[in-house]
Amino acid sequence: MTRTGRPREFDKGKTLERALELxxxxxxxxxxxxxxxxxxxxxRGSLYGTFGDKRRFYLEAVRLYWQVYERRLTAALDTAPLLPVLREILTHPARTDELISEMGTPNGCLVGNTTAELVPHDSEATEIVARSYRGFTDIVADALHRAQAAGEVTDSARPEDQAQLLLYVVQGLSLVSRAGLDKKAALAAIDAAIDGLRA
Incomplete structure (x- = not known):
C-alpha cells in the first residue's frame, strides 16, 4: 500500500552526524x-527533501567534519608547551582504529579523502578542501608564532612554512593510512618532524 502524508520528522543535526560517520x-x-x-x-524522501542528493549530503557532512575539527584544533593548540600537543594531532591518522563506532572505523581524514575522491573535478568540493587546508595552516601557524616567541620552537623557518610542512605530514600520513600502516614507522617519522621544530 502506498504511504501518504508527511514523512516523519527527524533530527537533522544528529542525522548529519551519523551520515558523517558512515x-x-x-x-x-x-x-x-x-x-x-x-x-x-x-x-529516502525525507533525506532528499532535507539534504538534496547524495553529493549535497556528503558535502554538508564534510563541512560539519571540518567545523568540528577546526574547533578542536584551535582549542588543543591554545596551550603550552606546544610540541607534545602537535605530536598528538599529527599521530591521529595512525590511531583511527581507536575511533571505531557502530558505523565502522574511520579511514584517514575526511577532507583528505574528499581530495582523493572528488578533487579537482568537483569545484565545490575543491573549494571546501582548499578552505579547510588554509584553515589548518592558519591555526597551526598562529600557535607556532607563539611557540617561537616562547623559545620552544626554532625560528630558523617562518611559522607559515612550518605549518605548511605539518599539513603535508598529516595529510600524507592520513592518505597512506588508508592502505594499511606500519604504526611504529609512522610514529617514528612524526617524532622526526617534531624534533625538527625544536629550538
Whole structure:
C-alpha cells in the first residue's frame, strides 16, 4: 500500500552526524543512498527533501567534519608547551582504529579523502578542501608564532612554512593510512618532524 502524508520528522543535526560517520568509514563512492536510508533509519524522501542528493549530503557532512575539527584544533593548540600537543594531532591518522563506532572505523581524514575522491573535478568540493587546508595552516601557524616567541620552537623557518610542512605530514600520513600502516614507522617519522621544530 502506498504511504501518504508527511514523512516523519527527524533530527537533522544528529542525522548529519551519523551520515558523517558512515561516509568517513566507507567513502563517498562506496556509500549509496540506500546505505544511508538503512543506517540512519530515515525515509529516502525525507533525506532528499532535507539534504538534496547524495553529493549535497556528503558535502554538508564534510563541512560539519571540518567545523568540528577546526574547533578542536584551535582549542588543543591554545596551550603550552606546544610540541607534545602537535605530536598528538599529527599521530591521529595512525590511531583511527581507536575511533571505531557502530558505523565502522574511520579511514584517514575526511577532507583528505574528499581530495582523493572528488578533487579537482568537483569545484565545490575543491573549494571546501582548499578552505579547510588554509584553515589548518592558519591555526597551526598562529600557535607556532607563539611557540617561537616562547623559545620552544626554532625560528630558523617562518611559522607559515612550518605549518605548511605539518599539513603535508598529516595529510600524507592520513592518505597512506588508508592502505594499511606500519604504526611504529609512522610514529617514528612524526617524532622526526617534531624534533625538527625544536629550538
Amino acid at each position: 561516509f568517513w568509514s566507507r567513502g563517498y563512492g562506496a556509500t549509496s543512498i540506500q546505505d544511508l536510508v538503512d543506517a540512519l533509519a530515515v525515509e
